Amino acid sequence: MTGYSVLSGGTVVSSTTTVRGDVLVKDGKIAAVGEFGDLPLDGVERVDVGGMLLVPGGVDVHTHIDSPMMGTVTADDFESATIAAAVGGTTTVVDFAMQPKGNGLLESLEAHHAKARGKAVVDYGFHMCITDLYPGAVGEFGEIVQSGVSSFKVFMAYRGTLMLDDGQMFDVLRQARHTGGQVCVHAENGDVIDRLAADLVAAGKTGPEYHEVARPPSTEVEAVRRAIRIARMADAPLYFVHLSTEGAVEAVAEAQSRDWAIAGETCTHYLTLGREFYDRPGFEPAKVVLTPPLRTQEHRDALWRGLRAGSLGVVSSDHCPFCLEEKRRLGEHDFRLVPNGGPGVEHRMLVLYGEGVARGRISLTKFVDLTATTPARQFGLTGKGQLAPGFDADIVVLDPQGSTTISAATQRQRMDYTPYEGWTVPGAVKAVYSRGELICRDGVFVGSAGRGRFVERAAL
Numbered sequence: 138m139t140g141y142s143v144l145s146g147g148t149v150v151s152s153t154t155t156v157r158g159d160v161l162v163k164d165g166k167i168a169a170v171g172e173f174g175d176l177p178l179d180g181v182e183r184v185d186v187g188g189m190l191l192v193p194g195g196v197d198v199h200t201h202i203d204s205p206m207m208g209t210v211t212a213d214d215f216e217s218a219t220i221a222a223a224v225g226g227t228t229t230v231v232d233f234a235m236q237p238k239g240n241g242l243l244e245s246l247e248a249h250h251a252k253a254r255g256k257a258v259v260d261y262g263f264h265m266c267i268t269d270l271y272p273g274a275v276g277e278f279g280e281i282v283q284s285g286v287s288s289f290k291v292f293m294a295y296r297g298t299l300m301l302d303d304g305q306m307f308d309v310l311r312q313a314r315h316t317g318g319q320v321c322v323h324a325e326n327g328d329v330i331d332r333l334a335a336d337l338v339a340a341g342k343t344g345p346e347y348h349e350v351a352r353p354p355s356t357e358v359e360a361v362r363r364a365i366r367i368a369r370m371a372d373a374p375l376y377f378v379h380l381s382t383e384g385a386v387e388a389v390a391e392a393q394s395r396d397w398a399i400a401g402e403t404c405t406h407y408l409t410l411g412r413e414f415y416d417r418p419g420f421e422p423a424k425v426v427l428t429p430p431l432r433t434q435e436h437r438d439a440l441w442r443g444l445r446a447g448s449l450g451v452v453s454s455d456h457c458p459f460c461l462e463e464k465r466r467l468g469e470h471d472f473r474l475v476p477n478g479g480p481g482v483e484h485r486m487l488v489l490y491g492e493g494v495a496r497g498r499i500s501l502t503k504f505v506d507l508t509a510t511t512p513a514r515q516f517g518l519t520g521k522g523q524l525a526p527g528f529d530a531d532i533v534v535l536d537p538q539g540s541t542t543i544s545a546a547t548q549r550q551r552m553d554y555t556p557y558e559g560w561t562v563p564g565a566v567k568a569v570y571s572r573g574e575l576i577c578r579d580g581v582f583v584g585s586a587g588r589g590r591f592v593e594r595a596a597l
């Protein structure tokens with residue numbers, strides 16, 4: 138049995154089961170999962186993972202890498218972001234290919250491919266982010282989906298830069314359905330937010346702490362309910378990105394109870410960080426000027442309930458990093474100009490493991506489901522997200538007895554802060570395999586730039 142390797146003696150976790158066992162790998166794929174302890178596996182390289190959890194490599198379906206936004210560009214390129222992903226146990230990212238206003242969809246997509254090629258260290262896919270629905274744009278959807286980019290994102294906020302109006306969103310939904318694409322939506326009522334923000338600034342309330350005040354929960358809930366209605370009119374499925382409120386979870390659950398094809402994600406930070414961050418002194422709140430903003434405990438509780446009940450199926454990072462200094466340069470005197478977003482791809486898995494599994498809020502199998510299996514299934518990553526024969530051997534060896542301290546000083550994200558500074562979370566990523574290749578050992582990246590492959594995703 139040459140060319141095989143086996144991770145032996147671990148606990149193999151799927152989205153439904155936790156069993157003691159071994160994982161046999163051949164040519165970058167999982168060949169078998171079982172107990173091979175007594176079999177004479179001559180010539181098979183054996184790696185002892187006794188006491189460890191073996192979980193599918195994380196699938197983070199919401200990142201913004203090397204992406205133009207709000208007058209600047211996100212701080213990570215494909216090499217730094219995917220190294221950060223890898224050391225944190227994420228082996229696939231699906232990144233937003235942004236269409237700068239005035240540019241064509243296909244040319245924007247090709248520009249994003251060029252940014253990733255030769256740099257990514259883990260496998261990656263793209264969503265096509267539509268900010269400018271010029272005449273004929275929907276005619277390009279078929280080619281985009283056929284190229285393996287089978288999802289689109291639209292914004293209901295940021296009028297004048299990113300936002301589409303309801304009619305345009307309807308057009309996108311209709312055409313996406315015809316071409317086998319899935320639409321992801323950023324649901325906030327942008328016009329109301331713009332007015333609230335203008336009032337705050339007019340009253341001299343210009344600091345980053347007012348970002349939250351301008352985006353009350355109702356602005357998300359209204360947009361979620363409207364988007365569901367528009368999706369129904371277009372007879373199209375819809376996926377909500379970065380949900381943050383109790384009302385949004387209720388709206389999604391209600392739609393699902395009617396058997397409508399509505400799905401939703403939340404992000405690590407909405408589950409684990411609270412709006413109190415905006416009460417910190419000085420410019421500190423700018424670290425969490427991200428959209429939607431952080432919420433109260435009541436909303437966090439509802440998000441955890443939504444994950445347990447299944448109305449929310451995915452936890453993503455919304456990794457959209459801007460250094461604090463860059464946020465200050467652009468928005469020190471007006472919170473509306475602070476680039477919206479924060480880092481997260483590196484710590485999504487461990488923060489969710491620590492705050493979710495170790496604290497008893499979700500089971501281990503649910504953790505796997507939320508971080509790998511459902512995101513892969515939802516977005517047509519047919520070879521990812523499970524430790525099962527035929528799937529890519531993307532495997533994380535997780536030490537449940539270990540712990541990890543998070544700090545800007547040691548992180549691989551190219552950032553001057555992390556909102557989790559000083560947190561010590563239970564669990565440590567001991568090793569990471571991507572298509573059978575060891576790419577991280579004891580938190581150190583040992584792979585090579587450019588080894589990550591573009592993954593063509595299946596249409597709906």
Ligand code: URP
Pocket residue numbers: 201323379426427428429455457477478479
């Ligand atoms: O604050 C955020 N989330 N920025 C990134 C853009 C987006 O809306 O996902």
Ligand code: ZN
Pocket residue numbers: 323378379428
């Ligand atoms: Zn968004």
Ligand code: ZN
Pocket residue numbers: 199200201455456457
């Ligand atoms: Zn985002």
